[in-house]
Amino acid sequence: MNKKQADVPDLLQIGGGLNSGVSREVSQQTGVPEAQVYGVGSFFDLLTDTDKKVRVCTGLSCRMAGADQVLQAMEDAGLPAMGCSCLAACDRPPAVLRDRDVLPAVSVEDVAQAEGDWTVLRSEIESNGKSWLGHVGPEVDDPDTMAINLLGRADWSGKAFAKAAKMRPEEIIEEIETSGLQGRGGAGFSASFKWNAVCSEKETTRYVVLNGDESEPGTFKDREILMRRPDLVIEGLAIAAYTIGARDVYLYLRGEFAFPKAVMAKAVAEFESHNIFPDIRFHMHSGQGAYICGEETALLEALEGKRGMPRLRPPYPTEYGLWGKPTLIHNVETIACVPSIISGGGDWFRDLGRTEAGSKVYCISGHVEHPGVYELPLGVTLDELVEEAGGYIGTPKAFSPGGASSGFLPAKYRDQPLDFETMDGLSSLLGSAGVVVLNDTVDMKWSVSQQLRFFHDESCGQCAPCRIGTRYLHEALENRICNREQGHKPHLQHAADVAWQMNEGSICGLGQIASLPLTSAQKFFPEEFDE
Amino acid sequence: MSKLTLNEQTICFAEGETLLDVASRQGLEIPTLCHDPRLEPAGACRSCLVEVAGERLMTPACARVAQEGMVVATENERIDRHRQTLMALYMTDHPHEREISEAGSPDLLLDMAAEFDAPMDWGWMEPMRGDREDRNPYVDFNPDTCIACARCVRYCEEIEGVSAITLAGRGSHTTISTVEEKSLLDTTCELCGGCIDVCPTGAMNEKLPLMRGQKPERELVKVRSTCNFCGVGCQLDLNVDLEGRDGQGQIVKVTSPPPGTTTNDGNLCVKGRFAYDFVHHKDRLTQPLVRDEDGVFHPTTWDDALERAAEGLLGVAERHGADALGFVSSSRCTMEENFLVQKMARALFRANHVHQCAAT
Numbered sequence: 001m002n003k004k005q006a007d008v009p010d011l012l013q014i015g016g017g018l019n020s021g022v023s024r025e026v027s028q029q030t031g032v033p034e035a036q037v038y039g040v041g042s043f044f045d046l047l048t049d050t051d052k053k054v055r056v057c058t059g060l061s062c063r064m065a066g067a068d069q070v071l072q073a074m075e076d077a078g079l080p081a082m083g084c085s086c087l088a089a090c091d092r093p094p095a096v097l098r099d100r101d102v103l104p105a106v107s108v109e110d111v112a113q114a115e116g117d118w119t120v121l122r123s124e125i126e127s128n129g130k131s132w133l134g135h136v137g138p139e140v141d142d143p144d145t146m147a148i149n150l151l152g153r154a155d156w157s158g159k160a161f162a163k164a165a166k167m168r169p170e171e172i173i174e175e176i177e178t179s180g181l182q183g184r185g186g187a188g189f190s191a192s193f194k195w196n197a198v199c200s201e202k203e204t205t206r207y208v209v210l211n212g213d214e215s216e217p218g219t220f221k222d223r224e225i226l227m228r229r230p231d232l233v234i235e236g237l238a239i240a241a242y243t244i245g246a247r248d249v250y251l252y253l254r255g256e257f258a259f260p261k262a263v264m265a266k267a268v269a270e271f272e273s274h275n276i277f278p279d280i281r282f283h284m285h286s287g288q289g290a291y292i293c294g295e296e297t298a299l300l301e302a303l304e305g306k307r308g309m310p311r312l313r314p315p316y317p318t319e320y321g322l323w324g325k326p327t328l329i330h331n332v333e334t335i336a337c338v339p340s341i342i343s344g345g346g347d348w349f350r351d352l353g354r355t356e357a358g359s360k361v362y363c364i365s366g367h368v369e370h371p372g373v374y375e376l377p378l379g380v381t382l383d384e385l386v387e388e389a390g391g392y393i394g395t396p397k398a399f400s401p402g403g404a405s406s407g408f409l410p411a412k413y414r415d416q417p418l419d420f421e422t423m424d425g426l427s428s429l430l431g432s433a434g435v436v437v438l439n440d441t442v443d444m445k446w447s448v449s450q451q452l453r454f455f456h457d458e459s460c461g462q463c464a465p466c467r468i469g470t471r472y473l474h475e476a477l478e479n480r481i482c483n484r485e486q487g488h489k490p491h492l493q494h495a496a497d498v499a500w501q502m503n504e505g506s507i508c509g510l511g512q513i514a515s516l517p518l519t520s521a522q523k524f525f526p527e528e529f530d531e
Numbered sequence: 532m533s534k535l536t537l538n539e540q541t542i543c544f545a546e547g548e549t550l551l552d553v554a555s556r557q558g559l560e561i562p563t564l565c566h567d568p569r570l571e572p573a574g575a576c577r578s579c580l581v582e583v584a585g586e587r588l589m590t591p592a593c594a595r596v597a598q599e600g601m602v603v604a605t606e607n608e609r610i611d612r613h614r615q616t617l618m619a620l621y622m623t624d625h626p627h628e629r630e631i632s633e634a635g636s637p638d639l640l641l642d643m644a645a646e647f648d649a650p651m652d653w654g655w656m657e658p659m660r661g662d663r664e665d666r667n668p669y670v671d672f673n674p675d676t677c678i679a680c681a682r683c684v685r686y687c688e689e690i691e692g693v694s695a696i697t698l699a700g701r702g703s704h705t706t707i708s709t710v711e712e713k714s715l716l717d718t719t720c721e722l723c724g725g726c727i728d729v730c731p732t733g734a735m736n737e738k739l740p741l742m743r744g745q746k747p748e749r750e751l752v753k754v755r756s757t758c759n760f761c762g763v764g765c766q767l768d769l770n771v772d773l774e775g776r777d778g779q780g781q782i783v784k785v786t787s788p789p790p791g792t793t794t795n796d797g798n799l800c801v802k803g804r805f806a807y808d809f810v811h812h813k814d815r816l817t818q819p820l821v822r823d824e825d826g827v828f829h830p831t832t833w834d835d836a837l838e839r840a841a842e843g844l845l846g847v848a849e850r851h852g853a854d855a856l857g858f859v860s861s862s863r864c865t866m867e868e869n870f871l872v873q874k875m876a877r878a879l880f881r882a883n884h885v886h887q888c889a890a891t
Contacts, residue, residue, distance in 0.1 A: 020711060023710050023711065024710070033688075033694035033695075033719065034694075034710040034718070034719070035694050035695055035696055035697040035708075035709055035710045035718065035719075036688075036694055036697050037710070038697055038699060038708070038709075038710040038711060039697030039698050039699050039708070042699040042700050042701070042708070043699075043700070043701050044701075290701065307698060312572075312574045312591065312594050314595075456702065456703065457702060458701075458702065459701070459702040459703070460701060460702065460705075461679060461698075461700070461701050461702045461703065461704070461705030462575050462679075462705075463574075463575050463576075463577050464575075464576060464577055464617065464620060464621055464624075464678060464679075465577060465617065465620060467679065467702060467703055467705060468620050468621065468623060468624045468703070469620055470702070470703070471624075471656060471702075471703040472620065472623055472653075472656065475656060487654075488654045488655050489654050490623065490653070490654050490656060491653075491654055494619075494653045494654075497616050497619070497650075497653075498616070498620060498653075500612070500616060501613070501616035501617055501619075501620055504580075504588070504589060504609070504613055505577045505580065505589075505613060505616075505617055506577075507574065507575070507577075512588075
């Protein structure tokens with residue numbers, strides 16, 4: 001095992017991306033064969049097309065808000081531009097990535113003002129050269145009803161950690177179990193189960209990893225948590241590390257989160273200056289642009305400096321994780337719940353929820369008045385969430401409860417609890433709770449096509465069902481939309497079989513759910529798919 | 532001894548065995564494309580998925596380690612549907628025509644699609660992984676027939692320790708590449724051709740027969756031989772077109788016997804695999820020659836040739852002493868032959884000047 005390999009993505013970034021000769025330099029610095037370095041670089045969007053300095057988000061919310069016109073204006077103005085996958089800024093669309101900074105709500109006028117110079121491209125919302133903060137609700141500081149409490153003041157005292165440090169690891173895990181905390185990254189998997197699993201391993205070198213690779217279209221909650229409550233994230237990681245006996249904690253943040261990363265680095269320094277977590281080392285890593293690295297085993301591969309291709313399971317990361325050691329990986333929101341659970345108790349946290357445990361940070365975007373993140377009891381309905389967000393714009397027609405992966409549900413389910421079990425029962429997912437609302441001005445086929453293109457772009461390519469299937473479905477739907485379903489071209493009549501193969505045959509969750517936008521829309525809006 | 536249930540039979544297995552190992556031992560055929568017993572399993576081609584009772588997802592038999600009490604099915608309706616739809620999907624990304632896809636190599640994918648009676652009417656998608664020119668003389672790569680299973684990449688890294696090639700790109704653009712798409716000649720590649728040998732679809736292919744139009748319709752006959760380029764003793768199969776060269780027979784390519792059957796374990800080097808031209812060369816020595824007093828070589832018998840050589844050498848020793856003699860053997864000799872050369876030098880001619888050309 002060559003631990004220097006972990007530096008490969010960073011060194012490629014320092015070298016300016018995958019330009020001629022850079023692979024050789026990085027190979028010489030790390031001892032990783034040149035071809036492998038090249039293979040790693042070619043996997044990541046931020047290391048390839050290095051001349052494209054501005055990238056326009058082509059996510060559903062951004063395209064509904066005119067991303068296409070912004071990209072066109074950039075091309076017309078001679079800016080080095082291209083489209084890219086979701087930038088986790090669906091609340092202020094359309095978003096643009098300028099080098100590594102995300103600019104919200106970029107207009108055609110903003111593009112005109114740059115006068116062909118990408119370095120001076122600005123967004124009106126962007127202030128002081130810093131990233132912006134999104135809209136947050138409810139607009140109160142109330143630590144009693146919200147576990148994260150986004151508007152609360154940062155707490156650098158480490159008092160939750162101090163309390164945990166007086167408890168035995170089993171007691172902490174018991175508290176987590178009582179809290180009913182489910183993973184907030186998408187799968188809704190029981191958190192305490194993972195903690196227990198790591199603790200039951202014989203191997204004593206263990207790691208904690210933070211999954212901050214938020215890239216599910218429609219999702220931007222981790223961005224807000226990282227920027228507003230970095231204290232909770234770091235303290236939660238410290239408690240997890242203490243519990244499982246880890247000394248090293250790795251924070252993996254998506255590469256487009258330059259500003260949240262800076263905030264986190266400052267937070268680590270703040271705690272370190274008071275020596276709050278003396279035995280724990282925090283290591284920051286940047287992603288390089290690949291949605292799949294939000295999948296936990298792909299993330300581990302990327303952390304090790306390899307192509308972000310998911311691993312076969314079993315073994316699971318709790319047994320064979322980072323560098324083969326037992327590893328506890330959690331999403332940003334999940335880990336940020338931990339300090340409150342320790343301080344307030346598991347029972348308190350559980351009772352914050354309505355149908356399932358805890359308060360939940362929902363993202364909402366699309367056709368609502370105030371897109372943003374809202375921390376509400378887990379299990380509120382779409383109607384309640386939208387009410388917090390100022391109401392619907394127009395007549396709601398469909399919604400995605402948990403990002404692109406969750407497919408589409410008809411608006412008639414607006415009175416159903418937005419929780420893991422209910423959404424599962426509707427053959428959808430609460431997922432990352434990145435809720436996107438579509439009103440009746442939106443064409444379903446067009447919407448589905450945006451999601452299918454996303455999965456086609458973001459499939460890692462390792463296994464055939466996903467690599468070929470995502471492309472097939474995307475092309476088949478485009479052929480239907482453009483009336484060119486003739487000859488040998490992919491045809492929607494095979495979509496059900498292709499979807500079945502993707503669900504059954506793919507290695508990881510991406511391929512297993514990538515057909516859902518299409519199959520769910522065909523199920524609930526069949527009339528829109530008639531030939 | 533641990534036990535599991537395989538297709539309703541109780542089977543014993545050793546610790547560490549995969550489900551594919553166990554099934555193969557029972558004579559059960561599980562299809563594989565990306566699997567190679569010499570490599571770490573990748574589970575990427577998905578053709579070997581089997582069902583383990585109690586698990587939501589099917590699991591790759593090549594990678595899944597057998598566990599006590601597992602109940603495994605390798606044949607059922609779900610697995611049949613999986614194999615059919617997987618092959619049908621592969622076919623949308625792969626040339627259906629055997630002539631295009633094959634180009635002189637077997638294509639396990641097409642065989643498998645036919646075996647499982649996969650639907651072939653799902654259409655096909657335009658190739659998107661652009662072709663590449665590579666001036667190297669031996670290895671041809673056709674991205675359109677590549678299924679990105681990375682068997683070649685893993686072989687190059689894990690067996691050869693060369694890592695000249697890599698998976699590159701992402702998603703539907705995923706392909707096999709060298710660093711910056713350079714020619715193999717400008718990389719660490721040793722042109723061993725192992726990538727050709729392990730490729731299940733013929734995407735990695737030999738240039739020599741292609742360049743020379745030597746892709747006979749006729750079936751090739753494999754003739755087992757020992758490589759004579761060095762002393763290791765690799766076994767190789769000369770693939771002979773018996774009707775080539777006006778019926779004299781012609782070697783069209785050289786392949787290695789399957790892994791696990793000979794000392795070279797399925798491997799060859801650049802010489803063994805590609806340097807077979809000399810066999811049919813017009814200048815090749817095929818019988819002993821002795822230079823007569825007229826100064827010209829004349830064919831003769833081995834007995835005569837050896838006698839003349841012995842006479843000459845003994846004459847030198849007689850006239851100038853044994854120290855005037857030196858013996859240099861070839862690196863193409865085996866260890867046993869090299870031993871005999873030094874024995875001849877020392878015991879017969881009493882000479883101590885013995886060398887072998889690879890020893891410098």
